[in-house]
Amino acid sequence: MSEKSPERLLTLILETVDLLLNCSAHKILKKENHILTTFPFLSKFNMIDYCSINRRLAVGTTKGQFALFDIRSLRCTLLHSFNGPITCLKFSVDGRQLVAYCYDEMKICIWNTHFSLFGLLSSTPKAGVCFHLKQQKKVNNNQINKIHLIWKNANSFKLVFDENYELSFTV
Numbered sequence: 001m002s003e004k005s006p007e008r009l010l011t012l013i014l015e016t017v018d019l020l021l022n023c024s025a026h027k028i029l030k031k032e033n034h035i036l037t038t039f040p041f042l043s044k045f046n047m048i049d050y051c052s053i054n055r056r057l058a059v060g061t062t063k064g065q066f067a068l069f070d071i072r073s074l075r076c077t078l079l080h081s082f083n084g085p086i087t088c089l090k091f092s093v094d095g096r097q098l099v100a101y102c103y104d105e106m107k108i109c110i111w112n113t114h115f116s117l118f119g120l121l122s123s124t125p126k127a128g129v130c131f132h133l134k135q136q137k138k139v140n141n142n143q144i145n146k147i148h149l150i151w152k153n154a155n156s157f158k159l160v161f162d163e164n165y166e167l168s169f170t171v
Contacts, residue, residue, distance in 0.1 A: 010045075010062055010085075011062055013045065013047070013048070013059060013060075013061065013062075014059050014061050014065075014067055017042065017048070017057065017059045017067075017069070018067075018069075018076065020039055021057075021069060021071075021074055022074060024038070034050060034052050035050045035057055035071060036048075036050050046087065046088035046089075046145065046146075046147065046148045046149075047059065047060030047061075047066075047085075047086045047087065047088055047089055048060070048089075049089055049090050049091050049098075050091075051091035051095040051113075052095075053094065053095035054095040054113060055070065055071040055072055056068050056069065056070055056071065056091070056095075056113065057069040057071060058089050058091065058098055058100075060085075060086030060087075060088070060089050060100060061085070061086060062085040062086075063085070064080060064081060064082035064083050064084055064085065064086065064102065065078055065079060065080045065081070065082075065086075066078075066079055066081065066086055066089060066100055067079075068098075068113075068125060077124055077125070079111070079124075079125065079127075081100055081102075081109045081111075081127070082100070082102040082104075082105055082107060082109070083102075083104075083105060084102045084103070084104030084105050085102065085103075085104060086100050086101070086102055087101050087102055087103040087104075087144060087147050088100075088101050088147055088148050088149050089101070089149065090148070090149035090150070090151060090157070091113075091151075092151050092154055092157070093151050093153060093154050094154045095113065096112065096113060096114065096154070097110055097111065097112055097113065097128070097171065098110070098111045098113055098125065099111075099149055099151075099157055101147070101149060101159060103139065103144055103147060105132075106132060106133040106134070107130060107131065107132050107133065108130065108131045108133065108159065108169070109127065109128070109129075109130045109131075110128040110129050110130070110171060111125045111126065111127055111128055112125060112126045112127075112128050113125045114126065128171075129171070131169065133167070137161055137165055139161060143161070143162065146161075146162065147159070147160065147161055148160050152168075155170055155171050156168065156169060156170045156171065157169055157171075
């Protein structure tokens, strides 16, 4: 289904990922360094990202929420950040931040995913800064799937619309 009609899977992406994680052998997931190699079709969606440093999988939904799955415990935290669908999201290089973008609202939100003193993950990510962008470029539905985020380093990232248009941000 992800090959032939991925847009049909978008409305159920959170449930699909939850089902995959809970039905898969927990021991395999614990040993796997990068979960997107276990389920390669998930990497086709820009609203899904995995951080191997803190072992969390982020999944954006069409309802403006995103879920953070802790792969160690399979615990899920659901966070609301937008009113429209999440277009793309990405963990920072060091895993301390997560950026989410909603094209419908032209809004970027940065979430802090802190580590505790002993390297354990904190219970809930904290909302950080939100940027409201001016309506700069009209994008049709086929091009929306190509919008993605790229972290340059631990403090700066860029929002890429296409090869000719991108916006850079510093945290």
